[in-house]
Amino acid sequence: MLNYIKESYNELTNHVTWPTWAEAQRLTVIVAVFSVVLALAVWGVDSVFSKVISQYFEWIKA
Secondary structure (H helix, E strand, C coil): CHHHHHHHHHHHHHCCCCCCHHHHHHHHHHHHHHHHHHHHHHHHHHHHHHHHHHHHHHHHHC
8 A cells, every 4th residue: 555655656746747827727717617617508498498397397287
């Protein structure tokens, strides 16, 4: 287990290319914007389907 931790640390410090602070901030903003857009799209589709299903049950109830 200790060897695994040492090798993992070595991999992270010597072989991983880390983004610059500015690039990390830019990518974080992009992810946040797309997350909000996707959430709004899911909310919209859910609202439409909810109304369609409600209308369907009103229709078959009558």
